[in-house]
Amino acid sequence: KQEVTQIPAALSVPEGENLVLNCSFTDSAIYNLQWFRQDPGKGLTSLLLIQSSQREQTSGRLNASLDKSSGRSTLYIAASQPGDSATYLCAVRRGNQFYFGTGTSLTVIP
């Protein structure tokens, strides 16, 4: 069974700092990997989608990379802002199934 791990579970950084969130998965036979943001009491908002054939995707200050062979993905956030404070989850897709990590709770301190 696919296992998805996100470390650390929580992260606190000062505003303006660049940071990296990690996601690892045990089975490299995935179709894609998706990063989500979840604000308290809200649903999951898709941030970036990386297909298995791609190495990275960028959206604004966000950059996600994928290394299928090593079972790892990173989400890079540049120049962090207090508004980036949220929980970030990654999910890998295989067939019609999605496997989620438990998320990293990010706090950006003004």
Add this chain to the structure above:
Amino acid sequence: NAGVTQTPKFRVLKTGQSMTLLCAQDMNHEYMYWYRQDPGMGLRLIHYSVGEGTTAKGEVPDGYNVSRLKKQNFLLGLESAAPSQTSVYFCASSNGAFTGELFFGEGSRLTVL
């Protein structure tokens, strides 16, 4: 830009009562999913559907039933609610291509007393 809509957003039930959560998507997606999210447990798949008229069990299906009579709707039913079903329920949908993106609703917070 409705996307995935869940109703109701909040509900309080007494043990033994029944209820239905409705999920509607306007993206013509083939696949639809019901998850529950509990502190420390992450997202767990309850049931899913790969097309109109089809349903399948996920990781934690006990105590729940589902129906997909129309492509755009996916209903989650609790026949006899238990306190252990207190949770936040999320519906999600994706297109039929295995490269497709997953979209979530805003969630339904259910409390069973």
